[in-house]
Amino acid sequence: MVNDARGTLLEVREQVHSELTSYLTLQREYLSGIGSELIPVCDALESFLLEGGKRLRPLFAYAGFAATGKAPTPADIRAFASLELLQACALIHDDLMDRSDTRRGKPAIHRHFENLHQSEAMNGLADQFGEAAAVLLGDLALVWSDHLLHTSGVSDAALLSALSVHDEMRIELMAGQYLDVREAGEKTPSVDRSLRIARYKSGKYTIERPLHLGASLSIIDREERSQLVNVLSAYGLPLGEAFQLRDDILGIFGDPSVTGKPAGDDIREGKRTVLMAMTLERADQQASAKITAALGRTDLTSDQIEEIRGLITATGAVKDVEDLIEGLLSNALTAANSAEINPSARELLIELATTATRRSH
Amino acid sequence: MVNDARGTLLEVREQVHSELTSYLTLQREYLSGIGSELIPVCDALESFLLEGGKRLRPLFAYAGFAATGKAPTPADIRAFASLELLQACALIHDDLMDRSDTRRGKPAIHRHFENLHQSEAMNGLADQFGEAAAVLLGDLALVWSDHLLHTSGVSDAALLSALSVHDEMRIELMAGQYLDVREAGEKTPSVDRSLRIARYKSGKYTIERPLHLGASLSIIDREERSQLVNVLSAYGLPLGEAFQLRDDILGIFGDPSVTGKPAGDDIREGKRTVLMAMTLERADQQASAKITAALGRTDLTSDQIEEIRGLITATGAVKDVEDLIEGLLSNALTAANSAEINPSARELLIELATTATRRSH
Numbered sequence: 001m002v003n004d005a006r007g008t009l010l011e012v013r014e015q016v017h018s019e020l021t022s023y024l025t026l027q028r029e030y031l032s033g034i035g036s037e038l039i040p041v042c043d044a045l046e047s048f049l050l051e052g053g054k055r056l057r058p059l060f061a062y063a064g065f066a067a068t069g070k071a072p073t074p075a076d077i078r079a080f081a082s083l084e085l086l087q088a089c090a091l092i093h094d095d096l097m098d099r100s101d102t103r104r105g106k107p108a109i110h111r112h113f114e115n116l117h118q119s120e121a122m123n124g125l126a127d128q129f130g131e132a133a134a135v136l137l138g139d140l141a142l143v144w145s146d147h148l149l150h151t152s153g154v155s156d157a158a159l160l161s162a163l164s165v166h167d168e169m170r171i172e173l174m175a176g177q178y179l180d181v182r183e184a185g186e187k188t189p190s191v192d193r194s195l196r197i198a199r200y201k202s203g204k205y206t207i208e209r210p211l212h213l214g215a216s217l218s219i220i221d222r223e224e225r226s227q228l229v230n231v232l233s234a235y236g237l238p239l240g241e242a243f244q245l246r247d248d249i250l251g252i253f254g255d256p257s258v259t260g261k262p263a264g265d266d267i268r269e270g271k272r273t274v275l276m277a278m279t280l281e282r283a284d285q286q287a288s289a290k291i292t293a294a295l296g297r298t299d300l301t302s303d304q305i306e307e308i309r310g311l312i313t314a315t316g317a318v319k320d321v322e323d324l325i326e327g328l329l330s331n332a333l334t335a336a337n338s339a340e341i342n343p344s345a346r347e348l349l350i351e352l353a354t355t356a357t358r359r360s361h
Numbered sequence: 362m363v364n365d366a367r368g369t370l371l372e373v374r375e376q377v378h379s380e381l382t383s384y385l386t387l388q389r390e391y392l393s394g395i396g397s398e399l400i401p402v403c404d405a406l407e408s409f410l411l412e413g414g415k416r417l418r419p420l421f422a423y424a425g426f427a428a429t430g431k432a433p434t435p436a437d438i439r440a441f442a443s444l445e446l447l448q449a450c451a452l453i454h455d456d457l458m459d460r461s462d463t464r465r466g467k468p469a470i471h472r473h474f475e476n477l478h479q480s481e482a483m484n485g486l487a488d489q490f491g492e493a494a495a496v497l498l499g500d501l502a503l504v505w506s507d508h509l510l511h512t513s514g515v516s517d518a519a520l521l522s523a524l525s526v527h528d529e530m531r532i533e534l535m536a537g538q539y540l541d542v543r544e545a546g547e548k549t550p551s552v553d554r555s556l557r558i559a560r561y562k563s564g565k566y567t568i569e570r571p572l573h574l575g576a577s578l579s580i581i582d583r584e585e586r587s588q589l590v591n592v593l594s595a596y597g598l599p600l601g602e603a604f605q606l607r608d609d610i611l612g613i614f615g616d617p618s619v620t621g622k623p624a625g626d627d628i629r630e631g632k633r634t635v636l637m638a639m640t641l642e643r644a645d646q647q648a649s650a651k652i653t654a655a656l657g658r659t660d661l662t663s664d665q666i667e668e669i670r671g672l673i674t675a676t677g678a679v680k681d682v683e684d685l686i687e688g689l690l691s692n693a694l695t696a697a698n699s700a701e702i703n704p705s706a707r708e709l710l711i712e713l714a715t716t717a718t719r720r721s722h
Contacts, residue, residue, distance in 0.1 A: 122546030132458035185483030
């Protein structure tokens, strides 16, 4: 049963990949018709979108659709795939804002264009060009995501039904991103505030809204789908928080060869995560001072990172976060077993919940 | 007759202002419900959108609608107003990419949030916070523009008809913006390349597409509006180029108290405009060397700017650009008098053409 679900998810991932490939090919033709200077833009976005990515948001949209008991058409898959373009915008802008050098083991978009500026010995400042390119490629990916949704071929009624969920999701994403950036400016961490950020950035944006989007493409009438939508929230919101908490752990303890990010990246970036807020709440004065001093220092050696990891684990925060993840996952699984979910989608939701919370990247 | 058109445009501007005010009030309620940390975001976008702006794009959308002979409803006005939110995104991101300090005489959004970071003695780097805020406020404005269009209250058929023009416009905008940023990296200027950028950034984005958007909200059937759309292009494309050329002149010779930008801003920014490309094409070696050395220097004194202005004028490039503007304006006016344009809209198009090309800010 679980293997069937896993097989379905792999298949949907491939379909999403193939739809993205077709869409990007069309856009390459269009943009290179405007000017050959736009070819590096197409190259960079193609590489960003097609060489990696878990496709989690399209998969959750698929699951939301499947929860209604209907089978998505290729047009629906294109609509789900549009979420990957939105996510590309979020990641490209995120890396720029965080001044991250890499994404999935390759240069972040702003670094890629900075390198391009240097290798072509262009006029002006390479870092300014890299930043500007990242702003615009993110904007373009955001507009493309809309365009792919609009031209997906779903019925007019389905599209109109999806637009309001889609808009709400994007407003929540930008609000969550701002809260996240704002949090880094707070003098002291807060578990509550970090949990709220996790709710907006991941609970809603990554899981709940994609599920709703899928459901809204299948059941046009808002009233008719309202009970299912509630159950999808009961599944998606805790799962999204658990997803973010797993991210917190991977951001500090993840294996660089699997995550594609430097070891202890969240320490170097001084990221205000729930895990870090819990750590500092529980740490004694000496440990707390050591950890706080390390946060945001990009020059940490691997020994120093190892030491900070040890201090974090010693507070018990990692265990507490793992327990929190298990509790949230259990709530999500209970919701997945509700009568409102079409039985054919149940294993899919369970498999996705496991993927989102027990992943290593 | 012209006074009637001017009166209509003033009235539409007020309606657009009022619709934006209502929309932003609703969004403030929504965002402050998520967290009070989002109030500065609402404040900044309200001030950005409501304290100034020529509302050119909504006015052109209005004119495109009026060209069909029908009268727009308040729902249509809301759809036109959404273009101001898109423009806010473009300007906020533009100022960030150009590292401009001011917009309409006030701090640019990234500077505003940098100041906020400092005055609240927040944790971390003030400039990084300012940049991140500008990325996200631009993104939010882009999503809001979509949301206002979708919730404007126009009929489903009108909305679906508008979406494809709207998407094409936004893709062209991002492509034009990239070409503009890329142009600054070219070793030598080019009149042809700068004209192409003017075509995408201004001809299409500022004028042609807003006209088409207006027409598409009034006449749903693509075939039925195709002849009108062609005439609107014949009016809008040359006018948009003329608009950009006026911008080039104002960027160097504009009065700071009227433009809200520092004197000679395009010189300090080293902006690759058509005017500058023509100047360098016509200048002798000595003048060319002097001008080139001044481009991109933010520390120029007002005497130095005056000297560069004199050198630019002496090449004859300003007169040539003025002649070009007149020629393009004349083409636009010819199109405005085509039979396809409903006579009731003719004076409006003529008045707008004059506003766009003979303005002082």
